[in-house]
Amino acid sequence: MDYEPIDRSPGEFQQPLTETEIAAVTRTAFGAGATVRSAVELAGGYYNNTYRIDLGSDQPVVLRVSPAPARQARADPEMMRNEHATIPYLAPIASLLPRTLTIDFTHQVIGRDYLFQTLLAGVPAGEKLTTYPEPVRGTFFRQLGDITRTVHSVHGPAFGRVAGPAHERWSDALFTWFDHAAADLTDAGLDASDITKLVEVADRNRTALDEVTEPRLLHGDLWVGNTMLAEAAPEPMITGVFDCDRTWWGDPEADWPIYLALRKPGTERDAFWESYGQAGRTESARWRALVYEAKHATALLLEYHRFAMRTELAQTRGEIRNLTTRLATGC
Numbered sequence: 001m002d003y004e005p006i007d008r009s010p011g012e013f014q015q016p017l018t019e020t021e022i023a024a025v026t027r028t029a030f031g032a033g034a035t036v037r038s039a040v041e042l043a044g045g046y047y048n049n050t051y052r053i054d055l056g057s058d059q060p061v062v063l064r065v066s067p068a069p070a071r072q073a074r075a076d077p078e079m080m081r082n083e084h085a086t087i088p089y090l091a092p093i094a095s096l097l098p099r100t101l102t103i104d105f106t107h108q109v110i111g112r113d114y115l116f117q118t119l120l121a122g123v124p125a126g127e128k129l130t131t132y133p134e135p136v137r138g139t140f141f142r143q144l145g146d147i148t149r150t151v152h153s154v155h156g157p158a159f160g161r162v163a164g165p166a167h168e169r170w171s172d173a174l175f176t177w178f179d180h181a182a183a184d185l186t187d188a189g190l191d192a193s194d195i196t197k198l199v200e201v202a203d204r205n206r207t208a209l210d211e212v213t214e215p216r217l218l219h220g221d222l223w224v225g226n227t228m229l230a231e232a233a234p235e236p237m238i239t240g241v242f243d244c245d246r247t248w249w250g251d252p253e254a255d256w257p258i259y260l261a262l263r264k265p266g267t268e269r270d271a272f273w274e275s276y277g278q279a280g281r282t283e284s285a286r287w288r289a290l291v292y293e294a295k296h297a298t299a300l301l302l303e304y305h306r307f308a309m310r311t312e313l314a315q316t317r318g319e320i321r322n323l324t325t326r327l328a329t330g331c
Contacts, residue, residue, distance in 0.1 A: 002038040013306040014049055016041060017065060021110050025063065026053065028109050029102040029116050039063070044126055044225060045243065046303060047079065052119065059119060061101060066113040073302060074180040074187075076246065078163065080113045081105060083245035085163040089217055092150045096241045120240035122228035129224055132236055138271030140229075140236040141261070145276035147241065148222060148257045156215035156249035170250060171209040174295065175199055181298050188305055194317055195298055198324045202291050205327075208284040209291065218255040220246030253280055254292040262289075287330065294323045 005016040022039050038054040051063040066080045090097060103115040129140055158166035159173035167173040178199045182192035221243055228240030258279060261272040297319050304313040
């Protein structure tokens with residue numbers, strides 16, 4: 001086997017499989033005679049370990065491996081299982097998704113969840129998009145807005161992660177997530193008091209959150225880094241979407257692509273709204289948007305800690321304190 005793992009220190013969050021483990025999961029998936037010619041770990045992700053596996057056939061396959069259970073967060077546990085539960089609800093964009101070839105949650109071969117998928121055609125948008133002139137990049141964000149709108153059109157049975165637990169009220173789903181995120185920060189040796197204060201302030205206006213009564217499907221991680229582009233198109237053309245493991249049932253305006261599309265007004269991102277439509281303009285919607293912004297910022301805290309990004313960690317803490325003040329004053 002030609003094995004090319006990413007060089008990681010023993011203390012890093014993402015830990016690669018050994019050659020023996022890769023051979024074992026491949027034989028389990030494809031039969032005792034399956035032979036791995038090469039296994040190349042792919043960069044760009046911050047949670048799962050992902051490999052391009054050459055089995056000697058015309059098309060390589062992708063192996064995704066979740067972190068060991070002890071390394072997973074309380075706020076977003078068993079994300080691969082969450083994605084697996086979501087696949088039937090992603091039918092409206094099925095043509096853009098990789099197909100799951102086999103999946104193993106038994107932990108009998110390795111002590112981690114893993115799956116094999118087809119390899120999407122094209123080039124990662126994270127590598128390709130910036131090679132296009134700025135004036136045509138709006139085409140990408142216009143397509144992204146359309147895909148996001150399509151995902152958000154799917155109705156769900158309750159609020160919360162697709163794999164559960166389910167909540168009758170939107171506020172309960174959000175505050176449960178914040179509580180778990182605060183526990184994750186405490187487990188990591190970080191001060192979670194900013195999150196506790198944020199929830200305390202947001203809880204005073206819980207009724208504004210519960211004006212949202214219809215759960216819709218949220219992708220949770222749809223942006224440049226999780227899309228593929230056609231290799232030689234004159235303008236960016238999205239050919240694939242991957243890593244659908246942060247899905248939720250909730251308010252569409254709480255979704256990650258909405259948050260990022262709003263972050264840089266006056267840029268090519270504005271094209272997102274041409275196909276998606278405009279975000280909420282009511283007073284309650286604007287207040288809820290502050291809670292959603294705080295949720296995304298809170299999710300980033302643990303990632304910044306994992307990757308020792310101290311400057312970003314401090315800046316994001318400041319953002320959360322500022323958002324708490326704005327929630328308290330209603331501005």
